[in-house]
Amino acid sequence: MEIIAEKKQPDRRRQVVDAAARSFETFGYKGTTMDQVAKLAQVGKGTIYTFYANKEELFEEIMTGLIRELKQVADETLDAKLPFADNLMNVLHRVSDYRARHALAxxxxxxxxxxxxxMAKDGLEKVEKAIIGYVALHVKAASDKGEIRSCSPELTAYMMLKMYLALTADGNHLHEALSKEQILESFRFYCFEGLANR
Amino acid sequence: MEIIAEKKQPDRRRQVVDAAARSFETFGYKGTTMDQVAKLAQVGKGTIYTFYANKEELFEEIMTGLIRELKQVADETLDAKLPFADNLMNVLHRVSDYRARHALAxxxxxxxxxxxxxMAKDGLEKVEKAIIGYVALHVKAASDKGEIRSCSPELTAYMMLKMYLALTADGNHLHEALSKEQILESFRFYCFEGLANR
DNA sequence: AAACTGACCAAAATAACAAAATGGTCAATT
DNA sequence: AATTGACCATTTTGTTATTTTGGTCAGTTT
Known part of the structure; x- marks a missing residue:
């Protein structure tokens, strides 16, 4: 009954979180001030501190939300009927794409x-870690099912993300930009097939 | 006779290059001043500008020297009797190690x-590019010989370096540090063998 | 009394300005 | 013809004054 009820009085916590989310994604971590958040949330500054001990905690709450969104996107992308490699590539692609379009990220x-x-670096690092953890889970499952060779799930997930990012990194001058098809083909080649002749 | 002779008069160009090398590796790019280099080289500041148009060109000369050293190390490491994979891993390891110990780098x-x-970023990027170019050459050779699967040498070399660096990166918190053996084993696993079951 | 507020404060960031240092030039010197 | 260092416009650094910020808490509202 606690969860269902509650309507009349404004939900201060939600107001704060929403305002913080808007502010962080518009002005970044440094550019967001607690006064600003309070004003956006139409709440006294002190109220924020009844929910979050400091700016960092508030920021972490917002980052947790982003991670939750990414997980949602990843879950929606997974298709149990597809082989592991396809699922992996789809997830990496969709999550990276979502992340690249997400204003906060x-x-x-x-x-x-x-x-x-x-703090911004920490936040993004946490996102990476979450992605790696998510992928690692599925690597382990695929490994247990014998769908891929046995390996350290954590390290493998880390390497996969690094490889995918290396292929998609366009800012650098180390290699020319690849099309989406080239990225997927290359990823399959380097990650699953390997260079060894057989 | 031009090359063999020359002894008496001091070789100003060499003095400048030596001084610059010492200064850049001690104080970095920004910390090195042209006055400083001139003093170290025991040369008037104007003299430097008869050899190099500006600080950047002087710096590029020094970086070219570093790249030459790395190439030397790589060449010494290569062993025609070894399989490509071994040569590659040895080269990457030795070059990375040399680079990690080189004061300038x-x-x-x-x-x-x-x-x-x-400018420092540019310089290090040039080193990376040189390594990739060097590796790409040998990837192409191995590919032509049929020792590895056919692939884009440039992209493959780039991926190999990225994978190696991802495994050796210890500064990050994304995965625990690996021993030298673990690094080599993992590199072989991810780069040559691939995850696919066979 | 429990939730909420905003004036208030120490600490940190920024702006404004003065002083020093730097890359590069070139007339004078060797 | 090669070399030099005083010289200069521009940056960088050091300093101090001013503003802003995260966080608190006595007081107000509900």
Whole structure:
């Protein structure tokens, strides 16, 4: 009954979280001020501190939300009928794409690049770790099912993400940009098939 | 006779290059001043500018020297009797190790990390590109000989370096540090064998 | 009394300005 | 013809004044 009820009074916590989300994705971590969030949330500044001990905790809550979204996208992408390799590539592609379009992730990336805000870096690192953890879970499952060779799930997931990012990295001058098809084909080649002749 | 002779008069160009090398590796790109180099080289500042149009060109000369050293190390490491995979791993390991111990490379890495000097970044990028080019040459040879599957040499070399660096990266918290043996074993696994069951 | 607020504060960020250092030039010197 | 270092416009650094910020808490509202 606790969860279903509650309507009349404004849900302060939600107001704060929504305002914070908007502010962080518009102004970045550093550019967001607690006064600003309070004003956006139409809430006294002190109220924020009844829910979150400090700016960092508030930020973590927002990042947790982003991670939850990504997980949702990944889950929706998974198709039990497809082989592991296809699922993996689809998930990596959809999640990377979603991340690249998500205002918060974009803003934080730019902030890290331009001014190196440590908290923004931490936040994005947490996202990477979450992706790796998610992939590792499915690597383990595929490995247990004998669908792929046995391997360390964590390390393998890490390598997969790194390889995928290396192929999609367009900012660098180390190799020319690849089309989506080339990326997927190359990823399958380097990740699953390997260079060895057989 | 031009090359053999020359002894009496001091070789100004060499003095400048030596001084610059010492200065860049001690103080980094930004920390090196042309006055400093001139003093170290025991040469008037104007003299430097008779050899190099500006600080950037002087720096490029030094970086070219580093790349030449790395190529030397790589060439010494190559053993025609060994299979491609072994040569590749040996070269990557030795070159990375040499690079990690080379005062100039270390200083520039630190400079990029701490203050992001664009020229230092460019310089290190050039080193990476040289390594990729070197590896690509041997990938092509191995591919032509049928020792490995046919592939784009440039992209493959790029991926190999990225994979190796991902395995050796210890600064990040994405995976625990690996021993040298684990690195080589993992590299062989991910780069040559692939995850697919066979 | 429980939830909420915003004036308030120490600490940190920014702006404004003065002083020093730097890359590059070139007339004078060797 | 090769070399030099005083010189200069531009940046960078150091300094100090001013503003902004995260966080608190006594007081107000519900």
């Amino acid at each position: 974009v803003k934080l990336s730019q902030e890290v690049r331009d001014i190196g805000t440590p | 270390v200083k520039l890495s630190q400079e990029v990390r701490d203050i992001g000097t664009p």
